[in-house]
Amino acid sequence: MHAMKVIAIVVVLLLAVVNALELLPAATAFRMYLSAGAVALSLVALIAILVGRSSSRDNRSADAEAARPIPVTTRANQADAExxxxxxxxxxxxxxxDFxxxxxxxxxxAQVGAAARVVHAGCKTALLEHFRISPVRAESEGSTVQVAAGYSPDEYRLLGKxxxxxxxxxxxxxxxxxTDAVNLPRVLRNSTHRLPAIAPAEVELR
Known part of the structure; x- marks a missing residue:
């Protein structure tokens, strides 16, 4: 880049000298050579400037590419899949x-109640298999309780004034x-482009 700037400066100075010589009384042929030299020098200057700009853009692009952080490969949507x-x-x-x-x-x-019993029994079994669940407060509902200073905001919702x-x-x-224990099954993703199905479509072949 620095060399291109030097070339451009030298060429501009030579062009100035050529233009000055054009003003002097000289032979016509000599002025023709000077004009041809001016054109050639102009082309050299233009090429030098264009090459310098192109090189500068390439360097800036390479620097930006090098400065760009390398993405960290993660298991996309693993938590969502689980x-x-x-x-x-x-x-x-x-x-x-379904319910x-x-x-x-x-x-x-009556139909909703019968379906709710099936949902309740099946989901409760699955819940207790994978979570150890207990009440936040052991007292019976309706009793008077104390909420101590420093309580966990996620464990209490204070109502009223x-x-x-x-x-x-x-x-x-x-x-x-x-819950103080969670034991969810680990999921091996077959695809990172979509989440697994909740339930497959059932098709009876005939």
Missing amino acids: IVSFLALLQARGRLV LMDDINAHDD ISGPAPFSGVLVHHGWK
């Missing part, structure tokens, strides 16, 4: 997705749920 896998388990055990996606208004209460700092005293409306 969530879908557990949803598929709830569908297989209790037909949960939730169906229009229950088309069925009477809140005044002053903890501890708080109130009536237990819902005992809450928590």
Whole structure:
């Protein structure tokens, strides 16, 4: 790049000298040579400038490519695939997705109740197999409980008017749920372009 700038400067100076000589009384043939030399020098200058710009753009492009961080290869949507896998388990055990996606208004209460029992039994079994679930509070609902200072915000939702700092005293409306162990099955992705199906379409061949 520096060499191209030097060439361009030298050529410009030579062009200035040539133009100055054109003003001097000289032979016509000599002025023709000077004009031809001016044209040639102009072409050299133009080529030098264009090559210099092209080289500069290539260098900037190479520098930008080198500075660009290398993407880290990760297991795309692995967590999403495992969530879908557990949803598929709830569908297989209790037909949960069928029950939730169906229009229950088309069925009477007895039919909905019978379907709910199947969903409840199957999904509860699957839930207890993969989560160790227990109440946040052991007291019975409706009893008076104390919420100590420093309580976990995800374990308590305080209702009503809140005044002053903890501890708080109130009536237990819902005992809450928590889990201290999760054992979800690991999923091996067959494709990173789509999530696995919740339940396959069933086709009876004839």
